[in-house]
Amino acid sequence: MDNNYCVIMGGGIGSRFWPFSRENKPKQFLDFFGTGRSLLQQTFDRFSQIIPTANIYIATNQLYADLVKQQLPEIKDSQILLEPTRRNTAPCIAYASYHIQSINPNANIVVTPADHLILQEQHFLKNIQTGLNFVSNFSALLTLGVKPSRPETGYGYIQTEEVEKKNIQKVKAFTEKPNFEMAKVFFESGDFFWNSGIFLWNVKTILEAFQLHLQDINTRFSKGLNKYNTPEEKFFIEEEYPMCENISIDYGIMEKADNVYMLIADFGWSDLGTWGSLYDLAEKDEQKNATLKCKSLFIESGNNLVTLADGKLLVMQGLNDYIVAESDNVLLICKKSEEQRIKQFVADVNIKYGGKYL
Numbered sequence: 001m002d003n004n005y006c007v008i009m010g011g012g013i014g015s016r017f018w019p020f021s022r023e024n025k026p027k028q029f030l031d032f033f034g035t036g037r038s039l040l041q042q043t044f045d046r047f048s049q050i051i052p053t054a055n056i057y058i059a060t061n062q063l064y065a066d067l068v069k070q071q072l073p074e075i076k077d078s079q080i081l082l083e084p085t086r087r088n089t090a091p092c093i094a095y096a097s098y099h100i101q102s103i104n105p106n107a108n109i110v111v112t113p114a115d116h117l118i119l120q121e122q123h124f125l126k127n128i129q130t131g132l133n134f135v136s137n138f139s140a141l142l143t144l145g146v147k148p149s150r151p152e153t154g155y156g157y158i159q160t161e162e163v164e165k166k167n168i169q170k171v172k173a174f175t176e177k178p179n180f181e182m183a184k185v186f187f188e189s190g191d192f193f194w195n196s197g198i199f200l201w202n203v204k205t206i207l208e209a210f211q212l213h214l215q216d217i218n219t220r221f222s223k224g225l226n227k228y229n230t231p232e233e234k235f236f237i238e239e240e241y242p243m244c245e246n247i248s249i250d251y252g253i254m255e256k257a258d259n260v261y262m263l264i265a266d267f268g269w270s271d272l273g274t275w276g277s278l279y280d281l282a283e284k285d286e287q288k289n290a291t292l293k294c295k296s297l298f299i300e301s302g303n304n305l306v307t308l309a310d311g312k313l314l315v316m317q318g319l320n321d322y323i324v325a326e327s328d329n330v331l332l333i334c335k336k337s338e339e340q341r342i343k344q345f346v347a348d349v350n351i352k353y354g355g356k357y358l
Contacts, residue, residue, distance in 0.1 A: 003106050003107055004055060004109075004110075004132050005055045005056070006111075006112065007057050007058075007093070008043050008047070008057070008058050008113075008114050009089065009092055009113050010029075010040050010059065010060045010064070010115075011061040011086060011092065012028070013026050016275070016339070016340075017272075017278075018332070019331075019357070020032075022327070023355070023358050025067065026064070027272070029067050032272065032292070033292075034293065038071055039116075039272065040068070040114045041071050042117075044056060044058075044072055046118060051110075053075065056075065056079065057081055060083065062082045065080060068080050081099060082234070084237065084242060085241060086246075087247075088246050088247050089248045089249045089250075090214055090244075090245070091217055091245070096111070097206050098222070098224065098225070099228045100203055102225070102229045105203065107203040108135050108200070109203055110128055110198065111249075115273075116269065116270065116272065117269070118268065120267040124269075127265045130167070130263060131263050132200060134200070135205065140201070140259050140261045141199065141205060141206065141254060141259055142168070142199065142263055143158065143171070144196040144200075145263065145265065146194040146269045147193055147264065148194050150187065151186070151187040153178060153179060153180055154273065156175060156176050157186050157195060158171055159171070159173045159192050168261050168262070168264075170261055170262075171261060175192070193262065195250070196265065199249065209259075213252060216244075217247075220243060221240065223240070224236040274339055275334075275342075279336065287303070288302050291314075293307055293308065294306065294307065294308035294312045295312070297314070301320060302320050302321075305323050305325075305336065307324070307325050308325075329357060
């Protein structure tokens with residue numbers, strides 16, 4: 001039996017991509033680049049090259065069970081781990097880990113978000129294989145660190161403590177998203193890496209870490225040892241999951257554990273978390289305007305990102321550094337430099353108009 005497993009986390013709303021990413025169909029289920037495959041499908045396709053389809057699990061909110069089934073008909077219902085409520089990545093990973101342990105107590109697991117873009121797929125898969133080999137032989141919590149190509153304020157950073165340039169290094173510290181001045185220092189220092197949010201470990205190692213660092217979450221999930229992979233699992237999860245602390249795996253475990261390592265990866269990575277990250281990847285005209293899915297005519301305008309429904313035409317005059325995004329019943333026009341306010345815009349819309357536009 002193959003000991004390698006994959007957990008694809010795909011339960012978020014992706015509110016920073018509003019109005020494209022909506023509560024009923026978040027960004028992981030969307031095809032941003034017109035490839036015919038959503039971000040979730042692309043992630044599944046990628047990992048299925050090195051991990052058996054039967055060993056790939058999708059952890060998602062109950063709201064998206066049907067969407068997952070529609071987009072990934074090749075997986076069984078038992079491979080969709082449904083969260084009754086959103087509680088961040090630590091409870092999600094605890095649930096998936098206990099479920100997989102009930103099937104294979106020797107499992108090596110890679111945990112990945114559903115919405116990342118990987119440009120150099122074969123390099124990426126070699127990195128993953130190297131990581132799986134490492135965690136199968138060492139009791140280590142491994143993360144992928146990406147060498148920064150610019151002072152980026154939208155990503156968290158990992159600092160290593162080893163001077164020697166080994167492929168896998170001991171982690172010294174995790175740092176949250178910095179301001180530009182600090183990001184510049186990180187970039188120039190050479191020993192800080194972007195935190196990809198992709199993790200690898202043996203199931204025994206991660207469950208020991210939960211027992212040590214997140215005891216309450218661990219106690220809740222360990223109560224169901226004889227219920228995983230049985231009809232009782234659904235009812236047990238519905239009862240215990242909402243009681244878990246809302247905390248990320250980074251805060252809860254990775255920043256506390258002393259057996260955390262980082263594999264230095266180089267595979268053309270992007271966390272498609274914001275319109276700005278999409279703009280960076282999109283093709284642009286001579287005035288640095290990017291157009292997705294629609295047609296456009298730019299007059300005295302530059303550095304804009306525009307995406308409307310297929311077949312629509314946008315004529316823009318005199319605007320620079322804007323996001324113009326239309327989806328269904330919402331048109332967003334926002335300064336590119338202030339896109340971090342989109343989450344607040346969504347909250348304001350909800351207060352004034354209700355959930356109709358979310």
